[in-house]
Amino acid sequence: MSEAYKTVYIGDTAEIVEKKSRFIANLEHVESEEEALAYIETIRKKYWDARHNCYAYCIGKKQELKRCSDDGEPSQTAGKPMLDVLTGAGLCDTVVVVTRYFGGTLLGTGGLVRAYTAAAKAGVEASEVIEKIPAVQFLVKVTYNQIGTLLYLLGQRGYSQLESEYAEDVSVRFLVPLTERASMEKQLLESFQGSAKTEIEDYGYYAKNGKELLLFEEEV
Incomplete structure (x- = not known):
């Protein structure tokens, strides 16, 4: 990318x-x-x-x-x-x-x-000018006891949460700048001691207006 x-x-x-x-x-x-x-x-x-x-x-x-x-x-x-x-x-x-x-x-x-x-x-x-930033879309599944830790981690890093699904476990999709992928994977591993299920779903570009997510375009 x-x-x-x-x-x-x-x-x-x-x-x-x-x-x-x-x-x-x-x-x-x-x-x-x-x-x-x-x-x-x-x-x-x-x-x-x-x-x-x-x-x-x-x-x-x-x-x-x-x-x-x-x-x-x-x-x-x-x-x-x-x-x-x-x-x-x-x-x-x-x-x-x-x-x-x-x-x-x-x-x-x-x-x-x-x-x-x-x-x-x-x-x-x-005109409204934006910066499109290369990003990775993560899907992380944690238990209900762990969701607070995950949301706190995302807030600390200022990552954009796309959606959450509360079922048997909690599934959260969020965006990570491509340059921070390795450090995020390391922090997830350390924070949940390998118990969180992590999957990379897409690569693309995102843009923000302040804290508001404007778009996420998948890389073709």
Whole structure:
């Protein structure tokens, strides 16, 4: 599995005005180039009367695929600065489209770079960005007398509990960062002296908003 990476969880819109020209940034989470291109086309249709719809996107957990377009603006004044914003923020699987409505005043190459950079940054700040962390899904079965110890252990480590099932024994599913798997297995062994039944069910990525679990995606 890859290392932790950042992406847009919920994309949003932001707008700046520079010498009466409007720059409208729209961001979205995408997981393929096809999704990115489809989103770009959606924005083009929405702002069909705009002079420019410039874009940039990074696809892959390590930003393996990067593309950008100036869409008629002078070369290197729009798409590349926007791409630099995405890569500088460490964003993966993200597309940004900045729409420009011309205000009648030429900005020059330097002015365009600054405007498109500022618009893309405003879009990132308006969006909800999360960090996806490689994780292991544990299933641990303990007795009713042991459940308090297990829950205390999970609370100490700040792990996200997915679900609990109270039957003959108590089964608890929870997430452990991949880097902490070995230490967690050791602590479970020591805490329950080998009596707890432990199983690794899945590998994937999780993200949190504070203490709230936003998602757990299984690794494909």
